[in-house]
Amino acid sequence: MGQRTGDFINSYARDINVIKDITENSQIIHNKRNKCHLYISIITLVISIIALCVSCYRTPDLGFDYMGVLVGILALLVTILLGWNIYVAVQLNEVMDKKIGEAQKRAERKINIALATTQMRILNGYIANQDWYMVMRGYSTCIWDILQLQEKKMAGDIISLIDNILYKIEIKNKKEEVAFKELINDIKKLSTLDARACDLYLKALELVPS
Numbered sequence: 001m002g003q004r005t006g007d008f009i010n011s012y013a014r015d016i017n018v019i020k021d022i023t024e025n026s027q028i029i030h031n032k033r034n035k036c037h038l039y040i041s042i043i044t045l046v047i048s049i050i051a052l053c054v055s056c057y058r059t060p061d062l063g064f065d066y067m068g069v070l071v072g073i074l075a076l077l078v079t080i081l082l083g084w085n086i087y088v089a090v091q092l093n094e095v096m097d098k099k100i101g102e103a104q105k106r107a108e109r110k111i112n113i114a115l116a117t118t119q120m121r122i123l124n125g126y127i128a129n130q131d132w133y134m135v136m137r138g139y140s141t142c143i144w145d146i147l148q149l150q151e152k153k154m155a156g157d158i159i160s161l162i163d164n165i166l167y168k169i170e171i172k173n174k175k176e177e178v179a180f181k182e183l184i185n186d187i188k189k190l191s192t193l194d195a196r197a198c199d200l201y202l203k204a205l206e207l208v209p210s
Contacts (some may be wrong), residue, residue, distance in 0.1 A: 042086065109149065116145040120158060132169050136179040143186040146193070155193035162187065163200055166207070177209055184208065 003015050049058045126134040139162055162183075171177050184204045190197035 006080055050175075052161065070171075108156045112149055113151060113154070114153075116142055116149065116154060118142070119145070120161065122156075123161075127165055130170070132171070133176045133179055134209065135165070136169070136183045140179070140183050143190060146187055152193045155190050156196070157194050159187075159190060159194055159200055163203075164201060166200070169207070180204075189192060 047167060123135055123138045123142075126132075126138060139158065142158055146158060169180065171180055184201060187197055187204060188201045191201070
């Protein structure tokens with residue numbers, strides 16, 4: 001059972017790392033493309049400015065020249081358009097970075113919630129085998145994940161689960177006693193998400209070996 005549980009959790013961890021790698025690679029490619037577009041726009045802008053300067057100083061005596069005026073107007077329009085293009089590219093880059101970051105956070109959150117939920121279900125096997133040390137350590141791990149996620153619903157679920165088995169837990173050695181005390185402290189931390197954790201904490205305190 002322990003081996004299957006470890007393999008299952010390791011599989012989830014690998015999936016999380018794969019998704020992170022894909023997201024990071026996509027973001028790197030996106031940033032490279034935006035930088036390339038920005039560099040091209042800047043080069044074109046410089047060329048347009050040079051063309052504008054040349055057209056404005058087309059004759060040595062600075063006389064009026066229709067061709068020079070037309071070229072100057074066209075160069076000015078191209079410069080304005082390119083300037084706008086650079087501005088839009090920069091704004092788009094910021095928006096895309098923000099959306100990619102938000103999408104990555106949402107994906108990571110969903111995966112972490114699914115992983116925490118799966119861990120809670122896996123603990124049923126340890127409960128059936130009355131492996132109370134693994135049960136207590138497992139619930140402590142789940143509580144830590146729930147606190148990181150700030151999931152109130154999951155906090156309520158795990159409080160109910162622990163409450164159902166609290167009086168069944170048997171503490172036979174020092175290792176299990178330490179695990180039980182750590183679990184009690186973790187239950188207390190859940191009070192920030194669910195007030196019922198306080199009642200469960202007090203119940204658990206009464207069971208601490210003297």
